[in-house]
Amino acid sequence: MSKRNLTYFSLAFVWFSVHFGGGFASGRQPVDFFIRHHWTAVFMPAVAMATTGLTLYFGWVLAVKYNTYDYASWAKRIYYPFEKIMSPIHSVVLNVTMILATAVAFATSGSTLEAMLGTNFLLNTVVIGLVIFLLTIFGADLVRKVATVISIFMMICLLGVYVPNIIAFFPKIMANLKTIHDATSAASSDTSVWEALWWGLKYGGLQGCAIGAYIVHAKACPDTKDLKKAAFVGFLLNAGILYLAYFGIISFYDEGSLTQVVPSLFVVQKGIGGQIMPIVLSITLIVASVSTGVSLIFGVANRLVILFGRNMNEAQKAENNRKHSILASLLLLIVCWGVAQFGLIPLVATGFGAVGWMALIVICLPVILRGVGLWKAEASDAYSMAAAKAER
Template structure:
């Protein structure tokens, strides 16, 4: 794939397509974590992505340095001497994120398909489960290729949806930002910079939960220069789409859009464009939900494959890898599909904020300390360097 798409670009697009889930595509996360807080939230998408980018970089350095591409082996290198209690807690966190975020993907996608085609919710979620299963059994190469296609489609669609509205309503965007600053437009947060910063940090650390699903792709970036390109481009792409959504929704802040379940639909129904944009944003939400589900399920599938083959020799592991991948994906997809049938989106939404600060303590801080060389254990980090090849 590197002959067509450089490894660093593939990683950046996997990151974007995974981050761009149903909650992001719908605009609900942008409202909950940013727009419903102090006007200084305008700076916070960049803060969030910088935090996640730093953690992504250091995490992939560890993965490439020690050639540990499943999150269990990787976490043992991260936690070192405290791994005996930190690794099991981390595994619980990762699987909680997998369960909740993938259930959101199924539930959000199923609901949108019902609105579009009138088909049953259960049948829709079964279809989404089947798509995710197919993508996750054919390996990281297919996941990266699909991420490239999905990312290009989503970026083009979001530009088409939001850019005309931002240009047309720019004076109104400025006016609404001033109204939020003065208190004329009410927000649910405390209206302080500290509150806006706290929610921006929580968003960044929350999405660090999914790092275990990304590290498998470090295999296509065997050196630090390549990884720095991947993270730099990933930050730019994610920030671009986050700010398009932020300003697009801000244009309608005086019309009660913050209370809408799907703010993105409000934008296309009341802004520039036609009825076809409603279909386009609906498709984006479904595709975004599926892309997140694929990344998370595949990341955990890789962990289970290692577990299934723990007592086999290398030749037998290779021979049974496809069977183990299918078994692992089947187990994970079925469990997430069953959870989605309970309609847990409100419960999951409330849980996301708590997961943000839990991840900050358990994952973000240790990763940064390890990356900066402020936390070392004799058996792993000391004296080791990232195995390098020439940069792409």
Template sequence: MIDKNKMPLAIGIAFVAFTTQFGGGFASGAQLYQYFINYGIWTLIMPIVAQLILTLFFWYGLSYAYRRKTYDYRSFSNSFYGKYRYILSNLYEIVYLMLICLAPAVAFATGGSTLNMLTGIPYFLCTLIIGVFIFGIALFGTNIVRKAASTLSVVIIIGLIVVLVPNIIVQWDTIMSSIGNLAGGIMPVGSTQTGSFVGALWRAVVYALFQLASIGLMYQHVKPLTDEKQLNLSMIYMFIVNSACMLLAVFGMLAVAYNPELSNTSVPMLLFVQNGVGTAILTPIISILIILGAVSTGVNMIAGIVNRVVGALEARDNNQEISTSKNRIRSTITSFLFTVMTFAIAQFGLLPLIAKGYSYLGYATLIAIGIPFILHALFFKEKKSAKL
């Protein structure tokens, strides 16, 4: 199992940033279609634009956290927003809760859609199966999943490379044909876009913004740094690796961009594999990896909100000693309620959640983080930054 503590610090931070962005949703290919490929030829550059925007925001926020020693998102917000903290700190709390609720729902939908395509079992039952696994593991196996989360993410990426590279090589002519169609203004199957640069750019910005919502999970990781140059280097690593992975996946997904079956699937990666080489071997491999990524994401997010709610309830007990059984009951009830809630949200389907749900999260993040970060960078010197 991968131990981030044994990595160089710059690589470790880049690795954590990588795992916050790439999971089952990315591995399914649905995000790439909804935010990039559906917007035409600009899909060849907009993933880089999105990663550049995201990296700049991450660098600015993490640099502030390092210099001011604010290693959790609440202390960061209170320091960064200054006299506006009563509004903006609480607004970020709302964004964080949106992320906590939406990410498990997408995990349900990703795992459910994958099972549905593989088995033909109704989507509702597939998400129910995923939900049972997530609920059970969130109660009894959270520590194991957390320890394995980084390893799982690396395994997902290795699996994607194993799937993508040979199929890209074999289907290169089809990919080049797709690029020619995009350049000629012929939009992919299911796209309702015009292929305009402005539309593609805005969608890339929205993608960067909803990914930015996870920055609150990153502040803790700058604490071990001894030099800000390490942070700068980690952001360079983050940009290069994330951009390369996205472009590789985009090229792979272009192989099925004009496949009529695309309109009937919510997991383009499976369609890509089923129409490529090594189908008998690669289909179960990528399916397992997508489901593992989905379950891992769902467990971590639900466990996070359970700890937050139970911790708040215990704080209201005025630090009285809480019995193990009472803590277990609270954790079980909270975990069950959030599992049911995110299961219900997942019934909207994978594509609507990614297209609409993440868009709304991006708009909220723009108000709570994006605009304040930009104003802070433009108008406040570092010595004044705590007095925003």
């Protein structure tokens, strides 16, 4: 298999590694976005990942078409002729998501280390920050390679956590699904199929919101056919792992899995695996949190590098690129680390839910409309040159 053919797998794994953060690994996102809602939420992981997959595919294709691999330049082309309004909104939504997700990564991994080793939470988050910092300053190639390795490791761990329990407790899962069906079918209109669909779409929007962390990698895989393969493989990976978590948590729905702070840990404590699986899951939570932080910080830092070099010529930009990359990553990590210290995790469901619907409207919808050709307005060559000059 050629190197180019392998690259689309790397893009799919980057998507997976960003998606599989602390909120997902803990089981809170599958619970809050899917299981808590109407029984038809069983279909929504596929709807959510299809929404994200379409957004990323068209986002990659448009990045290649316009030769824009940082989200600010990319957004100016995507939103034309409304870029002066939409680009800043896009930046705000993206940066809020990055801060939320990375802060959750710090807090989740810090709490997990505290539970495993008894070490201080503050010290733990500093150590995790140093790991993320080192991984982000070595460039896009390393990020893709690390994402691939981490994704494979996480898939193996999750298969070990959920598959045995799903097999062993399959009759119980079916009984619990029937309980959810009966309860939500008889409930008031507050719990409806439309609510389930809305939360599924919001989840798709939430994951698509991190598009700034993805488009930088399209440069390594510019062929449209390979980008389509990356989106398809990414859909299978992400939807598949969502369903494993969904059914794994439902295994113990009747025992209160939805009320647990970390539902996935509740599953391994109640199910198959003995004493070893909680340790494996704890390690997986830490690795998942780090992988999310690395991918998000790297993607947004790329924009700051351009900002730092806006008044420099090409030679000066090249000379200062590494220094600017280090500075951008460090600044972003300090901000996210600071937010994590305020105990953001209890606000994740509300915060991510709000970001999800904003991203669905501000990011996913425009990208898909432009990708399918329903948004046809294009910037002129003169405008593009002026915008590029302004960026520099």
